[in-house]
Amino acid sequence: xxxxxxxxxxxxxxxxxxxxxxxxxxxxxxxxxxxxxxxxxxxxxxxxxxxxxxxxxxxxxxxxxxxxxxxxxxxxxxxxxxxxxxxxxxxxxxxxxxxxxxxxxxxxxxxxxx
Amino acid sequence: xxxxxxxxxxxxxxxxxxxxxxxxxxxxxxxxxxxxxxxxxxxxxxxxxxxxxxxxxxxxxxxxxxxxxxxxxxxxxxxxxxxxxxxxxxxxxxxxxxxxxxxxxxxxxxxxxx
Numbered sequence: 001x002x003x004x005x006x007x008x009x010x011x012x013x014x015x016x017x018x019x020x021x022x023x024x025x026x027x028x029x030x031x032x033x034x035x036x037x038x039x040x041x042x043x044x045x046x047x048x049x050x051x052x053x054x055x056x057x058x059x060x061x062x063x064x065x066x067x068x069x070x071x072x073x074x075x076x077x078x079x080x081x082x083x084x085x086x087x088x089x090x091x092x093x094x095x096x097x098x099x100x101x102x103x104x105x106x107x108x109x110x111x112x113x114x
Numbered sequence: 115x116x117x118x119x120x121x122x123x124x125x126x127x128x129x130x131x132x133x134x135x136x137x138x139x140x141x142x143x144x145x146x147x148x149x150x151x152x153x154x155x156x157x158x159x160x161x162x163x164x165x166x167x168x169x170x171x172x173x174x175x176x177x178x179x180x181x182x183x184x185x186x187x188x189x190x191x192x193x194x195x196x197x198x199x200x201x202x203x204x205x206x207x208x209x210x211x212x213x214x215x216x217x218x219x220x221x222x223x224x225x226x227x228x
Binding site (some may be wrong): 035040090106 | 155163164165216
């Protein structure tokens with residue numbers, strides 16, 4: 001089944017404790033992206049990657065890191081989480097051969113930073 | 115810069131009534147436009163998209179949207195609401211002014227009254 005998976009789905013952590021949220025897709029997509037969703041703000045892009053070893057900042061990259069060592073995986077790293085990073089996070093992927101290619105979303109990771 | 119405005123954070127309609135969710139965009143050139151739906155506790159999935167072909171776009175689950183350049187709008191409609199349509203709906207735009215990254219509206223939560 002074609003899908004984007006994220007782990008964990010729920011995470012409660014404390015300020016300053018490094019964490020990684022994994023994202024994997026099995027559709028051979030070139031483009032992958034991380035978003036955060038906050039009430040009343042819609043989705044805001046954190047980082048995106050056009051292909052392996054190619055990443056770029058989105059609208060809200062501060063406090064986050066990413067890497068793209070393999071085509072299928074795009075982990076999101078919070079080196080020192082803070083309470084303002086409490087949010088719902090989505091990973092998405094697409095072929096991106098055309099700008100109108102559909103993005104496929106993972107189920108989301110709800111992160112709480114105490 | 116491109117932006118998207120969704121009028122109404124919550125819209126409530128009775129089952130069987132017309133659904134109208136509003137989306138206006140700002141862009142100096144006609145962009146590409148999307149509607150995504152997010153069911154409770156799930157990721158987003160594509161409902162429909164406008165890619166400069168027909169201005170009336172039909173999507174899944176009986177939804178459609180009309181691109182109106184003169185009004186810079188891309189409103190989503192469905193003739194008869196069903197309980198299963200209860201979800202959050204996001205309008206998004208992409209084009210040269212956003213460096214071909216998706217810009218998202220804040221979302222509209224659709225509530226269906228029995």
